[in-house]
Amino acid sequence: MTPMRDTVFVNARLIDPEAGLDAPGSLLVSRGVIADHGGALGIPEGAEVVECGGAVLAPGLIDLRAALGEPGAEYRETIESAAEAAAAGGITTLCALPDTQPALDDAALLQFVLRRGEATGSLSILPYGAATKGCAGKEISEFGLLREAGAVAFSDGSRAIAEARTMRLALSYARAFGTFVVQHPEEPSLARGGVATEGELATRLGLPGIPPAAEAMMVARDIALARLTRGHVHFAHVSTAAALDLIRAAKAEGLAVTCDTAPPYFDLNETAIGDFRTYAKLSPPLRREADRLAVVAALADGTIDAIASDHQPADPDDKRLPFAQASAGGTGLATLLGITLARVHGGDLSLTDALALLTCRPARLLGLETGRLARGAPADLLLFDPERAWKVEAGKLPGKAQNSPFDGRALEGRVLGTWKAGRRVFG
Amino acid sequence: MLPYPHRHLLALQGLEPPYIADLLDLAESYALLNRSGKTQRDLLKGQTLINLFFEDSTRTRTSFELAGKRLGADVINMSVSTSSVNKGETLLDTASTLNAMHCDLLVVRHAQSGAPALLSQKVDAAVINAGDGTHEHPTQALLDALTIRRHKGQLENLTVAICGDVLHSRVARSNIHLLTTMNCRVRVVGPPALIPSEVERLGVEVFHDMKAGLAEADVVMMLRLQKERMAGGLVPSAREYFRFYGLDAAKLAHARRDAIVMHPGPMNRGVEIDSAIADDPARSVIGEQVEMGVAVRMAVLDTLSRNMRRNARL
Numbered sequence: 001m002t003p004m005r006d007t008v009f010v011n012a013r014l015i016d017p018e019a020g021l022d023a024p025g026s027l028l029v030s031r032g033v034i035a036d037h038g039g040a041l042g043i044p045e046g047a048e049v050v051e052c053g054g055a056v057l058a059p060g061l062i063d064l065r066a067a068l069g070e071p072g073a074e075y076r077e078t079i080e081s082a083a084e085a086a087a088a089g090g091i092t093t094l095c096a097l098p099d100t101q102p103a104l105d106d107a108a109l110l111q112f113v114l115r116r117g118e119a120t121g122s123l124s125i126l127p128y129g130a131a132t133k134g135c136a137g138k139e140i141s142e143f144g145l146l147r148e149a150g151a152v153a154f155s156d157g158s159r160a161i162a163e164a165r166t167m168r169l170a171l172s173y174a175r176a177f178g179t180f181v182v183q184h185p186e187e188p189s190l191a192r193g194g195v196a197t198e199g200e201l202a203t204r205l206g207l208p209g210i211p212p213a214a215e216a217m218m219v220a221r222d223i224a225l226a227r228l229t230r231g232h233v234h235f236a237h238v239s240t241a242a243a244l245d246l247i248r249a250a251k252a253e254g255l256a257v258t259c260d261t262a263p264p265y266f267d268l269n270e271t272a273i274g275d276f277r278t279y280a281k282l283s284p285p286l287r288r289e290a291d292r293l294a295v296v297a298a299l300a301d302g303t304i305d306a307i308a309s310d311h312q313p314a315d316p317d318d319k320r321l322p323f324a325q326a327s328a329g330g331t332g333l334a335t336l337l338g339i340t341l342a343r344v345h346g347g348d349l350s351l352t353d354a355l356a357l358l359t360c361r362p363a364r365l366l367g368l369e370t371g372r373l374a375r376g377a378p379a380d381l382l383l384f385d386p387e388r389a390w391k392v393e394a395g396k397l398p399g400k401a402q403n404s405p406f407d408g409r410a411l412e413g414r415v416l417g418t419w420k421a422g423r424r425v426f427g
Numbered sequence: 428m429l430p431y432p433h434r435h436l437l438a439l440q441g442l443e444p445p446y447i448a449d450l451l452d453l454a455e456s457y458a459l460l461n462r463s464g465k466t467q468r469d470l471l472k473g474q475t476l477i478n479l480f481f482e483d484s485t486r487t488r489t490s491f492e493l494a495g496k497r498l499g500a501d502v503i504n505m506s507v508s509t510s511s512v513n514k515g516e517t518l519l520d521t522a523s524t525l526n527a528m529h530c531d532l533l534v535v536r537h538a539q540s541g542a543p544a545l546l547s548q549k550v551d552a553a554v555i556n557a558g559d560g561t562h563e564h565p566t567q568a569l570l571d572a573l574t575i576r577r578h579k580g581q582l583e584n585l586t587v588a589i590c591g592d593v594l595h596s597r598v599a600r601s602n603i604h605l606l607t608t609m610n611c612r613v614r615v616v617g618p619p620a621l622i623p624s625e626v627e628r629l630g631v632e633v634f635h636d637m638k639a640g641l642a643e644a645d646v647v648m649m650l651r652l653q654k655e656r657m658a659g660g661l662v663p664s665a666r667e668y669f670r671f672y673g674l675d676a677a678k679l680a681h682a683r684r685d686a687i688v689m690h691p692g693p694m695n696r697g698v699e700i701d702s703a704i705a706d707d708p709a710r711s712v713i714g715e716q717v718e719m720g721v722a723v724r725m726a727v728l729d730t731l732s733r734n735m736r737r738n739a740r741l
Contacts (some may be wrong), residue, residue: 198624199624199625200624200625200628200629202623202624203600203623203624203625203626203628203629204440204600204629205540205541205562206540206541206559206560206561206562206563206597206600207540207541207560207561207562208561209624211624275544276540276541276544276545320519320545321518321545322518322537322539322540322541322542322545322560323539323540323541324539324540324560325539
């Protein structure tokens with residue numbers, strides 16, 4: 001293999017949210033790492049020059065939460081097709097959920113996913129270990145061995161860890177290995193059978209509802225358990241004002257509590273499921289407008305630590321069903337940046353703060369050295385034009401899974417190129 | 428008469444008053460025709476009506492079958508087992524089968540809310556929702572409205588109390604949409620666990636006490652309480668339910684003296700309604716509801732098939 005040429009990005013708008021950098025300049029990549037950046041860099045002999053034309057050069061995105069079809073549901077998506085979608089979305093690191101078939105509750109299985117990620121060459125896949133064996137919510141899994149094998153943290157994926165005792169054990173045991181537990185915050189007995197947010201719309205459609213309180217209730221319980229165990233709980237795809245208020249208060253108290261949300265929860269509200277649109281059937285379900293606005297406010301005030309894609313691939317056969325029978329979840333890799341930028345264009349977030357939620361803040365949570373434009377850090381890079389318009393069209397998205405809840409949405413902000421460890425993987 | 432504005436009849440939510448009035452007027456004429464013993468067998472001659480029932484229902488299916496036959500359609504009944512593992516595949520596979528059969532009018536009953544709407548996107552036929560999950564049952568509400576109108580002379584300004592398991596009732600939802608659209612005062616009466624969330628935003632008043640809910644009502648509409656609801660723990664027992672929410676003479680005494688009593692059937696006697704009330708010819712119009720069911724379905728089939736012919740000409 002020929003040694004990799006150096007690459008110089010010129011005429012870029014360099015944004016490194018961690019350093020608070022937003023300035024025109026150049027960036028030099030040498031041997032896969034960021035060698036230097038600044039206003040006026042020389043171009044080393046033989047280096048490849050990437051003319052950025054004033055576009056934004058930022059750290060590659062770190063997606064805190066994505067379900068992959070592999071292993072077990074390859075008809076929905078393979079790791080290879082997910083990597084293609086991720087690269088097109090500017091994502092260079094992705095945390096994969098463990099509730100696959102079989103669940104990632106065993107070191108060998110976890111390493112299989114890690115290796116499949118490495119084989120893509122374009123995407124670091126950091127798998128979560130199953131918090132409980134088989135993600136069944138009963139006995140906690142081998143956190144130590146899984147952590148050694150590369151588990152980024154622990155979770156039961158889209159299933160809530162329902163029993164308080166199990167969650168207590170998981171939180172306290174995770175502390176011993178310096179890691180945290182990711183909860184799908186939904187009280188299962190209250191949510192059972194529900195497919196939409198309880199209220200007027202669900203009543204009109206005749207769909208069984210999930211009261212929004214099911215989220216706050218689980219968040220309140222787990223905050224109490226975090227206080228009890230001094231463990232670190234992370235709440236995934238938080239979607240209601242009540243839950244965010246609890247998290248805000250827990251953070252003020254100094255507890256180890258963090259959370260993320262996903263683009264549907266700050267871009268869409270429950271009306272997207274009108275006329276039984278199963279592509280907008282998600283878990284948690286889309287909420288009413290007041291909750292969407294609360295999510296936007298919590299992004300702006302820092303209560304939310306990261307924006308994750310919450311990618312859930314589905315096949316048309318999983319979605320072309322009566323609403324209650326259709327599977328929940330939407331693809332999110334290719335639209336993560338664009339939907340986030342809509343909040344920037346809407347005036348709710350600064351561009352730097354928006355990128356921080358997609359780069360350095362999840363990196364800090366996970367203890368990664370990527371997610372920043374630091375000298376010596378891996379050259380995982382994203383080049384995008386924040387103004388370029390495009391339209392989300394299900395059927396034409398990169399990757400296999402096409403079940404986007406954003407079909408037809410016009411966006412401003414398009415990925416022009418993605419680099420993984422200095423190698424161009426998209427654009 | 429304005430041409431009916433849709434290809435299908437999937438829901439009453441959003442259907443404007445003149446279209447409802449037209450359907451009721453046409454149904455009224457069919458009710459008279461049916462009573463006269465005459466038929467109109469040329470109207471749907473050569474057209475195929477398929478009754479596609481994913482859920483058992485002798486009453487509604489028979490009513491549509493009779494309506495289709497009285498208008499001269501070729502009527503075929505298809506019952507699809509809901510026990511088959513992959514229900515969804517069955518639904519869309521069925522759609523392509525029906526297209527191949529050149530079905531003109533498709534009557535669908537399904538246990539899932541929104542299933543007829545999904546099917547309507549895939550079939551060439553005009554789809555009539557004959558009850559989907561807990562969403563809507565439009566022809567039931569139309570026949571209820573026709574029955575009310577025949578007894579009360581109008582719909583406007585009547586007070587209608589819909590009582591019982593409103594949460595799981597598609598009949599209640601369609602009736603709420605139709606009756607509020609036609610300017611009735613609509614109340615829903617039942618235990619809190621059986622009243623849907625934010626139902627007042629559909630323009631109804633909520634009562635948890637039967638006496639208060641029935642006070643001065645012109646129409647008392649009882650809903651069926653399904654046994655599974657008790658198994659699900661939403662209602663502690665049948666006897667407690669009947670004591671507080673079952674319709675008996677004492678509770679009915681709070682309604683207007685000329686109030687009529689309705690039930691979409693099949694009844695659970697002694698659970699939501701006392702037999703003495705159900706069988707009282709002075710109060711109960713339950714038998715007439717069934718009769719109006721055929722007339723309303725004839726009107727719906729007639730209207731949709733006229734629509735199809737008009738659209739084919741355009």
